Amino acid sequence: MTGPRFATLAVRGSYNHEAAAHNLGSLGEPAYLATAQHFDSAETMRATAAGEREGWVYARRGNPTVGHLEDTVAALEGYQVDAEVSAAVTTTGMAAITLATTPFLSTAVGAKPNIVASPACYGSTVMVFDKRYGDERGVSVRWVDDPLSVDGWERHIDEDTRFLYAESPSNPMVQLVDIPALAELARWAEIPLIIDATLATPALMRPLGLGADIVVHSLTKAAGASGRSMGGAVIARHGLQFRGQPAEMTTNFAGYLRSGPMRDMGSVLSPFNAWTLLADIRExxxxxxxxxxxxxxxxxxxxxxxxxxxxxxxxxxxxxxxxxxxxxxxxxxxxxxxxxxxxxxxxxxxxxxxxxxxxxxxxxxxxxxxxxxxxxxxxxxxxxxxxxxxxxxxxxxxxxxxxxxxxxxxxxxxxxxxxxxxxxxxRRDVAGRRSTGPSEAMPEIAVDRVE
Missing domain, CATH: 3.90.1150.10 (Aspartate Aminotransferase, domain 1)
Incomplete structure (x- = not known):
């Protein structure tokens, strides 16, 4: 047999017959609606908290239901990708974007970090980059004039550039970028290429297979199409090579997020939301x-x-x-x-x-x-x-x-x-005329940023 195909991975995820046997035969992943794990001894607690044995300890560090969702998302985004891939799931898509980008802005690597990004981004992403990073933290945000021009991207990169960022396709103009070309540019600069692929989903495009290093998703969208829960995901290949970044971060970026930034800052998805998202992502x-x-x-x-x-x-x-x-x-x-x-x-x-x-x-x-x-x-x-x-x-x-x-x-x-x-x-108005012309009662609305 070949390995499981995409639809099979989505249905099964990491929950197999053996896992079901440990959960009274339940066909679906149980919702572990608990904030902490009980231990049978002090030594078991110590070893689990130290990462020497399996366990989840406390919901801010992990949860079995959340773990099943992370395994499933990683399997789908890493499908047919020649690399080991891991995922960390978050409370929202914006939390995923923030967690995927913030670690690269450390002043320990350099005092004046900058980022290079496509302006064709979701409105809240622009706000995070311009306001939270730019105005509040002094990060230089370099918006590329034409996201399709690789030369335009290259002109903005210098020794203080921390990452390249783009949505593909973008919201709302549904524009793509040339991911393989940008990936080659990122490798030359020894920095990550981060792609928000929410609108494609891994069912249509998997940027890691096109050369991207890190992918973010809002699971609130098509992955959670019932509209019951919010969620986000950061998916990254293992063994990344970036200049100036510590090995603990690049060896397994998603694992680093779970064990460090997410644990410390608390942007962890609830097990109930993970459970509903698992149900949605199957189809x-x-x-x-x-x-x-x-x-x-x-x-x-x-x-x-x-x-x-x-x-x-x-x-x-x-x-x-x-x-x-x-x-x-x-x-x-x-x-x-x-x-x-x-x-x-x-x-x-x-x-x-x-x-x-x-x-x-x-x-x-x-x-x-x-x-x-x-x-x-x-x-x-x-x-x-x-x-x-x-x-x-x-x-x-x-x-x-x-x-x-x-x-x-x-x-x-x-x-x-x-x-x-x-x-x-x-539709015609009461006078029998088609109502598609201008109306003086509706003023023009001024808005300034692409997508």
Whole structure:
């Protein structure tokens, strides 16, 4: 037999027949809703706390249910990657981003650290980099003018650069970066390449296999598509080689986070949330396949409408990073004897209706099936306007279009979603005229940072 394939790993994780035998035969991972472990003796406590024997001691250091989720996430992100991989799960996706980046900013390595990043990032990521790191800690944040220009990245790197960071695809413009090219640049500079791959999920793209060193995810999104729990994950290959960084950090980065920063700062996922996320992640491949297939149909439908100015979706040939999506985004295990691998481009897209900001607001308000919410990757389709929602607080030089409507396509029937969009775009007002033109009652909204 070959090793377990992706879908099998998602269903089974690290919970096997032997583990079930120790849990009264339970088919699923038990939820250990406890904050601490009992020990049969002082010596057992000492040895476990010292890491000399198996055990979890205290929930801030670990928990069996949380451990099963970490094993499963590592197996999925490390699938078909020629490296040993470990994961640490966190309370939120933003906690994962903070934990993945903060250790590299130590002043023990140098007094004036800087980071080089794509400006096409989620709004809260920009806030962490600009405000928490830049304004509060004096870290120089160097935003790359064009994330597709490798030369542009290289020009910002010097001996004080601590890491390269990008989202691929990004939220909300769904732009990719050339991960193999940036990985080569990071190796040359002896610094990590950190990729937020939340929108792809490991079902469509695994950046560690493309050369990235560390991957972060918001498990709140497609991995936890029921919408019951928040969570994040940091996944890293073992044996990383970075200049100036201690071996205790680079040998097993995720393990270092669990035993040090997470233990000390307390950003540990609750066992109940880990338990619900384990239930959701089992169907990740099939769910992302279905959602992505629907999203492509929705994007093609919108692109063919005369009352839609622009559509943002990497599956469309018109998208700026379509060539990268065609190269890097594949439904895992879709190829095999007698069948070709298939591209899938994710569940998120955006569009600009004719009529500017007033039209964007009207379309959003008229949608019946889409839920107006600032979340994505759920089984329920959601809609937001990033300029007034996810990216309202961001300042900078490159704007998210203020009239952009962002859609996250869920598991409803695709025809129903398209019909909902059709009625929202074409509904007539009481005077019998189509209401897609500007309205003086709706002011233009100024927002300044890409995504």
């Amino acid at each position: 990740l491949r099939a769910r992302v396949d279905s959602m992505s297939t629907s999203a492509l149909r929705v994007a093609e439908y919108l692109a063919n409408r005369s009352d839609v100015v622009e559509v943002f979706y990497p599956g469309l040939p018109s998208h700026r990073t379509h060539h990268l999506a065609k190269r890097d985004m594949w439904l895992v295990d879709s190829g095999g004897p007698g069948r070709d691998a298939v591209n899938r481009f994710g569940f998120l897209l955006g569009f600009r209706p004719a009529g500017g900001v007033p039209a964007a607001h009207r379309v959003m308000d008229r949608l019946d099936l889409f839920w107006r919410a600032n979340n994505l990757g759920q089984v329920k389709s959601t809609v937001t306007i990033p300029a007034i929602g996810t990216h309202q607080q961001i300042g900078g030089d490159e704007p998210v279009p203020s009239d952009m409507v962002r859609l996250s396509v869920g598991l409803e029937h695709t025809d129903d979603l398209i019909e909902d969009l059709d009625q929202a775009l074409t």
